[in-house]
Amino acid sequence: MRTGKQKIILASTILIVLFTVLISVFYIFRNAVLQQTIAKVSNTMEIDYNSTFSVKKASFDGFSTLNLSDVVLAPKNADTLFKIQKLKTSINIWKLLIGDIQLGTLNINNGFVQLTKKGKIRNFDAFIKKDKQTEIGKEKRDYAEFAYRIISKALNLVPTDMVLDNLSFRLDDNGKKATINFQKMRLVDKQLETSIRVQTNTFTQRWKIKGFADPRNKKADIRFFNIDTGAIKVPYFDERYNLKSSFDSIRLNIQNIDRDGDELHIDGFTSIKNLKVNHPKIASKDVVIKNARFDFRFLLGSDFVSVDSTSIVQFNKVKFHPYVAYETKKDTVYKLKVAIPKMKAQDFISSLPDGLFTHFQGMEAQGNFDYNLNFSFNKNKPDQLVFESNIKKENLKITKYGEANLNKLNGEFIYRALIKNVLQRPILVGSGNPNYTPLNQISPYLRKCVLTTEDPSFFSHHGFINEAFKQSIIKNIKTKKFSRGASTISMQLVKNVFLTREKTVSRKLEEILLVYILENNRIVSKERMLEVYFNIIEWGPNVYGIGEASRFYFQKSPSELNLNECLYLARIIPSPKKFMYQFNDQGMLKDFAIKQESFLTNIMFRRGLLSPDDTIYQSQRIIISGSARSFLRIKTQDTTQVKIDSLSVDEEFDL
Template identity: 75%
Template sequence: MKSTKNKIFLILKILLILVAVIAVAFYFFRDALLKQAIAKATVKIELEYDSDLTIKEAVFEGFSGISLNEITLTPRNLDTLITIQKMRTSVNIWQLALGEVQLGTLEIKNGKVQLTQKGKIKNFAAFLKKDKNESKSTDKKDYAAFAYRIITKVLNLVPTDMDVENLSFKLDDNGKKATIDIKKLVLLNKVLETSIDVQTNTFAQRWKIKGFADPRNKKADVRFFNLDTGAIKVPYFDERYNLISSFDSIRLNIDNIDKSGGELHLDGFASIANLKINHPKIARKDVVIKNARFDYRFLLGSNFISIDSSSTIQLNKIKLYPYLSYDNEKDTVYRLKVALPKMAAQDFISSLPDGLFTNFQGMEAAGIFDYKLDFKYNVNKPNDLVFDSNLKKENLKITKYGKANLNKLNGEFIYRAIIKDVLQRPVLVGNANPNFTPLEQISPYLRKSVLTTEDPSFFSHRGFINEAFKQSIVKNIKTKKFSRGASTISMQLVKNVFLTREKTLSRKLEEILLVYILENNRIASKERMLEVYFNIIEWGPNIYGIGEASQFYFQKRPSELDLKECLYLARIIPSPKKFMYQFNDQGNLRDFALQQENFLTNIMTKRGLLTVDDTIYKQHTLHISGPAKSYLRLKVKDSTEIDSIPSISEFEL
C-alpha cells in the first residue's frame, strides 16, 4: 500500500516538474512565439482577405498578459477598417492549454472601427465572405451543440474585467453617417457601466448602458437608456430604410444558459418602454407601444430550434403564450402556436398600440374572450398545411363605436373612395341617389356571377374563410411572394367604406378586427352588406356602383343586364380601370377574355347556378354601347374598302 502511494507521489512530482519546465520554456520563448503567431496572422489576412495587418509593438507583460501598440487593419486600396493605439489583454493559461482562448482582462485606448460603402464598394466586404476551406458537409447540424459552442466561444472572448476609453464605431453608407463613440466602458467585479456619444446626420445623443454581467457564469442583466432628455433614437435606419424609431429604455436579462441531455436551454427576458416606430409600410402615424416584455425560453436540440410555450409576450395588458419551432428530424416542419388566455375585451382594446389601430380609438366593449392559433407547414408536404384560428367569446359586444362606426352601413351615408391619397367624388348610398340600386333590382345573373368570382360562401361564413387562408398561404410560400390573397366581400366592404387602400400593416390589422366585429355582432344583415357592396365598388374610371356601371357599359338598368354582360362585369372587378384591354381593335373580346368567360360559365353550371337554358346567351356577341366605348382602341375602317367592287377571288371564297 505504501509502495503504491509512493508511486503516485512520484508521478505527481514528475508532472509538476514537466509543467514547470514547460512554463519556463514558454516564459523564455514566448516573445518569439508571439511574433511568429502575428506573422502567421498577417500573411493569412493578406492572402485570404487582401488586407494589411500591422502591429508596431507586441510584447508579453507578466506571465499571461499581452500588450499591443498601434494596430491597423486596412483592406488593399480601401479605407482603413480598424485602428487601435493601445490594447492590453490577458488570457487564462489553463484554458489555453485545453485549446480554448479565454480573456481575463481587456484594456483599449483610442481606437476606431470604420465601415464605409462608396457606391457598391465596401471596405469590409472581404471579411463577410465564407472561408474557402470551410467544410461543405451535407450532414445535419446538431443545433444544440453548435449554438453552445458558439455562445461559449463568444463569452470566453468577453473579459471578466474591461476598461475601454475612446473607442468609436463609424459608419458611412454613401453619405448616410452614424458614429457611436464609446467614451468609457468599464466592467469591474461584474458591474458594467458605460458612457456613449452618438452622432448622425440628423441627431446627437448621449447613451448609457448599466447593469450586471458575468460572462463566465453566462449571466447578465443590463439596461440601456438615454442620459439626455427625450427618448433614445435609433441611428442610421431613418436615413437608410426610412424607419424612424425610438424608445425610453431597453432591459436585457440572461438568467440561464445550460446544456444537458442533448438540449440547450436559454432563459431570461427582454423589455422595452415607449417604443415608437414610424414607417410608411407600417402605418400613417407614429406607432407607440408603451410597455412590452418578452420572457423567453429557447430550446435547441440536435434537430430542432424552438421558443417554448412557457415563454410569454406581454403587450400592455395583453399576454400571449407563443410556441415557435423549426424541426428537420424527418421532414422540414415549421410550427407556430399562439394562445391568448381569457381577458376582458375592453382591456384588449385599450392595450392596442397607439397609431396602429386609429379606427378603434374611443371604442368600448363588454364581455371576455380567448384566442388560439395553430399553424403547421411541412416543406415536403405543403398541401397538408394546418391553419386553425379559434376565438371563443362570452357576452362579447360593442357598447360604443370608435372612429369607424360600423352601424352606418344600415342607413344612408356618403361614400368617398381614396385612391393614392386623393379623395374621390362623393357617392350617396341611399334612395336619394338615382343611381342607387336596391339588391332586388340587380340582375340575379350579376349577383350569382359576382359571388362566384369574389366570395362563393359569402352567405355562410363570418367574414373569413379558413380554407381560403390556407390555400393562399400555401401558394404564397410556394411562389415566395404575395401572389394570392384571401379577401372576402366582407373584407372588401370594410376596406372600402371605413379604411383606405394603403398597403400598410395597420390597415390590414384593422381590416381583420373590424370584419370580425361586423360579422360576429350581426351589425348589418348579409343582404344589406351585399347591397352596399354593389353600390360602392369601383367598376371603371370614376365609375362607382352598379347603377353607374350598367349605364357606362351597356346603357341599361341593372335589372336588364343579360348573363353575358353580368359575366363581363364580374370579371373586371379586380382591375376595372383596365377593362379596355379585354377587347381587340374590332371591339370584340380577346381570346383570353373569352377563355375566362367560359371558365366562369362552367364553374357556375357545375354549381347549379346556371342551366342549359341560361347559356343561350352565347348566340350573341358582347357589345359595349355606352360611354365606355370611347375607351376602346378600335380600328378605323377605310371607307374605300367598303365602296370597292369585290374581286373574283373573293366571290370564290
C-alpha cells in the same frame, strides 16, 4: 513493489513536473511565440482574406499580460476594418493550455472598427465570402452544441475587468453614416457603466449603458437609456430603410445559459418603454407601444431551435404565450403557436398600439375572450400546411364604436373612395341616389357571377375562409412574395367603406379585426352587406356601383342585364379601369377574355348555379353601347376606299 497509492502519487508528481517545465518553457520563449503567432495571423490574412494585419509593437508584461500597439486590419483596395492604438490584456494561461482563449482584463485606448460600402465595394466582403465557403460540404449542424460553443467563446472574450476609452464603431453605407463612440466603458467587479456618443447625418445623442455583467457565470442585467432629454433614436435605419424608430429605455436580463444533456436553455427577459416606429409600410402614423416585455426561454437541440411555450410576451395589458420552432429532424418544418389566455375585451382594445389601430380609438366592449393560433409549414410538403385560428367568446359585445361605426352600413351614408390619398366624388348609398339599386332589383345572374368570382361561400362564412388563407400562404411562400390574397366580400366592404387602399400592416390588421366584429356580432345582415357592396365598388373610371356601371357599359338598368353582360361585369372587378384592354380594334372581346368567360361559365355549371336554359342565348357577343364605348380603340372603316372600290366594279360591268 509500489502500491496503488504510491503509483498515483508518482504519476501526479511527474505531471506537476512536466507542467512546471511547460510553464517555464512558455515563460522563456513567450515573446518569440507571440511574434510567431502575429506572423501566422498576418500570413493568414494575406493569403485567405487579401488583407493586411499588422502590430507595430507587441510584448508580454509579466507572465500573462499582453501589450499591443497600433493593431491594424486593412483589406487591400478597401477601407481599414479596424485600428487600435493601444491594447493591454491578460490571458488565462490555464485555459490557453487546453486550447481556449479567455481574457482576464482588457484596456483599450483610442481605436475604431468600421464597416464601409462605397459603390459596390465593401470592406468586409472577403470575410463574409470566406464564411460562406467554409459552410459548403459541412455535415448537418447540431444547433445546441454549435450555439453553446459560440456563446462560450464569445463570453470568454469578454473580460472580467475592462476599461475602454475612445473606441468607435463606424458605419458608412454610401454616405449614410452612423458613429457610436464609446467615450468611456468600465466593467469593474461585475458592474458595467458606459458613456456613449452617437452621431449620424440626422442627429446627435448621448447614451448610457449601466448594470450587472458576469461573463464567466453567463449572467447579465443591463439597462440602456438616454443621458439627454427625449427618446433614444435608432441610427442608420432611418436613412437606409426609411424606418424611424425610438424608445425611452431597454432592459436585458440573462438569467441562465445552461446545457442540459442534448439541449441548451437560455432564460431571461427583455423589456422596452415607449417604443415608437414609423414606416410607410407599417402605418401612416407613428406606432407607439408604451410598455412591452418578453420573458423568454430559448431551447436548442441537435435538430431544432425554438422559443418555448412557457415564454410570455406582454404589451400594455395583453399577455400571450408564443411557441416558435424551426425543426430539421426529418423535414424542414416551421411552427408558430399563439395562446392568449382569457382576458377582458376592453383591456385588449385599450392595449392596442397607438397609430396601428386608429379606427378603434374610443371603442368600448364588455365580456371576455381567449384565442389560439396554430400554424405549421413543412418545406418539403407545402400542401400539408396547418392554419387554425380559434377564438372563444364569453358575453362579448361592442357597446361603443370608435372611428369606424359599423352600424352606419344599416342606413343611408355618403361613400367617398380614397385613391392614392385623394378623395373621389361623394356617392350617396341610399334611395336618395337615382343610381342606387336594391339587391332584389339586380339581375340574379350578376349576383351569381360576382359571388363565384369574388366569394363563393359569402353566405356561409363569418368573414374569413380558413382554406383560402391556407392556399394564399402556400402560394406566397412558394413564390417568395405576396402574390395572392384571401380577401372576402366582407373584407372588401370594410376596406372600402371604413379604411383606405394603402398597403400597410396597420390597414390589414384593422381590416381583420373590423371584419371579425362585423360578422360575429350580427351588426349587419349578409343581404344588406352584399347590397352595399354592389352599390359602392368601382366598376370603371369614375364609375361606382352597379346602377352606374350597367348604364355606362350597356345603357340598361341592373335588372335587365343578361348572362353574358353579367359574366363580363364580374370578370373586370379586379381591374375595372383597364376594361378597354378586353376588346380588340373591332370592339369584340379578345380571345383571352372569351376563354375567361367560358371558364367562369363552366364553374357555375358545375356548382349548379346555371342550367342549359340559361345559356341558350349566350352565343350573343358583348356589345358596349354606353359611354364606355368611347374608351375602346375601334378602327374606323375607310369610307373613301369603299367608294373607290364600288366605282371600279361599276366601270368593269358598265353599270
